[in-house]
Amino acid sequence: MYSTIRLISVCAFLSVVSGTVHYGYIKSRWDVFNDDDYRIVFPHHEDESSTLVHVHVLFRHGNRTADSEAELYPNDPYLNYTYFPYGLGQLTNAGKRREFAIGEALRRRYDDFLGKFYYPEIVEAISTDYNRTKMSLQLVLAGLFPPRRDDVFNGLIWQPVPFNYLPRPEDTLLLGVLCPRYLELYEDHYNSNKVKSQLRKHRKTFDYISRNSGLNVTRYQDIYQLFFGLSTESEYGLKLPQWLNTVWPDTIIDLAIQEYYVSMGTTNLRKMAAGYLLNKILDDARRIIENRAKLCRKIHLYSAHENNVAQLLIALGIFEPHIPNYGSYIIMELHRINGEYGYKIFYENWTGGGPQLMKMPKCGTFCPLDKFKSLVDEHLPLNDNLCGN
Numbered sequence: 001m002y003s004t005i006r007l008i009s010v011c012a013f014l015s016v017v018s019g020t021v022h023y024g025y026i027k028s029r030w031d032v033f034n035d036d037d038y039r040i041v042f043p044h045h046e047d048e049s050s051t052l053v054h055v056h057v058l059f060r061h062g063n064r065t066a067d068s069e070a071e072l073y074p075n076d077p078y079l080n081y082t083y084f085p086y087g088l089g090q091l092t093n094a095g096k097r098r099e100f101a102i103g104e105a106l107r108r109r110y111d112d113f114l115g116k117f118y119y120p121e122i123v124e125a126i127s128t129d130y131n132r133t134k135m136s137l138q139l140v141l142a143g144l145f146p147p148r149r150d151d152v153f154n155g156l157i158w159q160p161v162p163f164n165y166l167p168r169p170e171d172t173l174l175l176g177v178l179c180p181r182y183l184e185l186y187e188d189h190y191n192s193n194k195v196k197s198q199l200r201k202h203r204k205t206f207d208y209i210s211r212n213s214g215l216n217v218t219r220y221q222d223i224y225q226l227f228f229g230l231s232t233e234s235e236y237g238l239k240l241p242q243w244l245n246t247v248w249p250d251t252i253i254d255l256a257i258q259e260y261y262v263s264m265g266t267t268n269l270r271k272m273a274a275g276y277l278l279n280k281i282l283d284d285a286r287r288i289i290e291n292r293a294k295l296c297r298k299i300h301l302y303s304a305h306e307n308n309v310a311q312l313l314i315a316l317g318i319f320e321p322h323i324p325n326y327g328s329y330i331i332m333e334l335h336r337i338n339g340e341y342g343y344k345i346f347y348e349n350w351t352g353g354g355p356q357l358m359k360m361p362k363c364g365t366f367c368p369l370d371k372f373k374s375l376v377d378e379h380l381p382l383n384d385n386l387c388g389n
C-alpha cells in the first residue's frame with residue numbers, strides 16, 4: 001500500500017523538480033536509512049555522469065524441454081517422453097538459473113539508474129502467453145528486484161512483481177507471427193519463385209531427413225521445428241539416433257537459420273514479426289520525451305522467444321546468422337547525449353564477454369533517434385488492420 005503512495009508522491013514531486021530527488025516528506029516510514037537510499041533519478045536528469053533515459057530488454061526464455069508434437073518426428077525414439085516433472089515445452093532448472101542470472105546482470109548494470117527500491121511504475125513487464133516465458137519473466141524480475149530492507153517479508157529474498165500478457169491471438173506485440181494476415185503472406189512468400197528456387201538446392205538433404213525421420217520435409221520451417229526437438233532432447237541427455245550424425249548439428253542449424261530470413265522476407269512480414277515491437281519502443285520514447293513529467297517508468301521487459309530476438313536483430317540490421325541461445329537478450333537503451341536522443345543497442349548471447357555494444361549499419365553505436373526512425377521506418381506497421389486479428 002505505502003509503496004503506491006510513495007510512487008504517486010514521487011511522480012508528483014518529479015513533475016515539479018526534474019533532477020535528483022530526495023523524497024523527504026514520506027521519509028518517516030524509512031528514516032532509519034540514509035538519504036541516498038531514497039535517491040531516485042528522473043529519466044531526464046541532467047546529471048552528467050549518466051545519459052540513460054530508459055531501457056527496453058527483449059529476452060528469450062531459458063532452457064526448456066521439447067515442445068509438443070510439432071518438434072518431434074514420427075520415428076523419434078523419445079516420442080512418448082514426458083519430461084516429468086517439467087512436462088513438454090516447459091522451463092527446466094538450467095533455464096531458471098539462466099533467467100535469474102539475466103535479472104541479476106540487469107540489476108548490476110542498472111543499479112544506479114533504477115535506485116534501490118521497487119515500485120510498480122518503475123517497470124513494465126510483458127510476456128507471451130506461454131508457461132516458459134511467464135516463468136522466465138518472473139525469474140528475471142526476481143533477479144532484478146530483490147526486496148530491500150523493509151520490503152523483505154518472511155525472510156524471503158523475493159518479492160512479487162506484476163507482469164502482463166495477452167492471449168496469443170491478440171498479442172501482436174510479441175506474437176505478430178500468429179496474425180492471420182502474417183500467415184497468409186508467409187505462405188505466399190514460401191510459394192514465391194525466389195524461395196522455391198532456394199529450397200530446391202536442399203532437396204537431397206530434405207529427402208535424407210524425410211526418409212529417416214518419417215517427416216515430410218519440404219521447407220526450412222520443418223527443419224527449424226526439428227532443430228528444437230533434437231536440441232532439447234540432446235540437452236536433456238538423450239542420445240540421438242545414428243542417422244543424424246551426418247546432418248546434426250551443423251547442417252540442421254544452417255537450414256533452421258534460413259527460416260528467420262524467410263519469416264522476415266517481405267516488408268509486410270517484417271512489419272508484423274518485428275514492427276509492432278519497434279513501434280511500441282519508439283512510441284514510449286516519444287511519450288517520455290514529449291511528456292517528461294508524467295512518466296516514471298524506467299525499464300521495459302519483454303519475455304519472448306528466440307525468433308523474436310532474431311527478428312528484431314534482422315530488423316535492426318545487426319543479425320549474425322545463429323539461433324539465439326536460451327536467455328539471449330537485446331538491450332535498447334535510450335540515451336540523451338549533449339542534448340541529442342538516440343539508441344545504444346547491446347546484444348548478449350552468452351558466448352562470453354557480456355552484452356556486446358552493436359553497431360547499426362549506417363548509424364554506428366549511438367544511433368540518433370531521427371536517424372534510427374528513418375532506418376526502421378519501413379518496418380513500422382501504420383495500418384492497424386494489417387494483422388487481421
Ligand SMILES: *[C@@H]1O[C@H](CO)[C@@H](O)[C@H](O)[C@H]1NC(C)=O
Nearest residue numbers: 074075076077078079080081
Ligand atoms: C509411443 O506410444 C504409442 C502409443 O502408446 C506407441 O504405439 C508407440 O510405439 C510409442 N512410441 C515409442 C517410440 O515409444
Ligand SMILES: *[C@@H]1O[C@H](CO)[C@@H](O)[C@H](O)[C@H]1NC(C)=O
Nearest residue numbers: 086087088090129130131132
Ligand atoms: C502450462 O502448462 C500446463 C501443464 O503442462 C499446460 O496444461 C498448459 O496448457 C500450459 N499453458 C500454457 C499457456 O502454456
Ligand SMILES: *[C@@H]1O[C@H](CO)[C@@H](O)[C@H](O)[C@H]1NC(C)=O
Nearest residue numbers: 210214215216217218219222
Ligand atoms: C509432402 O508435402 C508436400 C507439400 O505440402 C506435398 O505436396 C506432398 O504430397 C507431401 N508428400 C508426402 C509423401 O506426404
Ligand SMILES: *[C@@H]1O[C@H](CO)[C@@H](O)[C@H](O)[C@H]1NC(C)=O
Nearest residue numbers: 063094095235236325326350
Ligand atoms: C542450457 O542452455 C545453455 C545455452 O544453450 C547451455 O550452454 C547449457 O548447457 C544448457 N544447460 C543444460 C543443463 O541443458
Ligand SMILES: *[C@@H]1O[C@H](CO)[C@@H](O)[C@H](O)[C@H]1NC(C)=O
Nearest residue numbers: 320321322323347349351356
Ligand atoms: C552469438 O552466438 C553465436 C553462436 O551461437 C555467434 O555465432 C554469434 O556471432 C554471436 N554473436 C552475435 C553478436 O550475434
